[in-house]
Amino acid sequence: MAASLRSAVSAVTSRGTSRFSTVVVRASAGQINPSIRKNEEKVADFVKVENLPTPKAVYCRCWRSGKFPMCDGAHVKHNKETGDNVGPLVIESPAAK
């Protein structure tokens, strides 16, 4: 949670006047990547075209794939849950149909 948000929420929850206060804050301060390679300062991936894993290589851009950096279709669930419209990047070799 961003510091500004944390202090704002803390200001709310520490007010003792209301008996029942629930403040739920999500979205991890606007982070896009919830869990992939969080030990790395920046997750960049480099692929030589001759090393593409398949003739039609589908790369994740939603940061929720269990096969990252490849797409596993996780964007479908994310889009459904949030109303978002993200999708993958597809790199096609000449061998791809």
Next chain:
Amino acid sequence: MAASLRSAVSAVTSRGTSRFSTVVVRASAGQINPSIRKNEEKVADFVKVENLPTPKAVYCRCWRSGKFPMCDGAHVKHNKETGDNVGPLVIESPAAK
């Protein structure tokens, strides 16, 4: 803090007398893509290797690039602001050094 979030929190803090307050803040409902091609149901991009724009083609995965689907370095600002660690996908042709 996003304007919508700020106003939501502010709405709570100004209602200190209410006994039952429940506030759920979702920060754009967890969407990853704030503004790119929002008229499309799903933003997927297809590129043939023979059509890569440069020998070292750097593709955006932060959904904040002004040159989407290419990277313009916008992830640097995003990472700094949120503590995130996203970065681009780089596709290298044999001609790339």
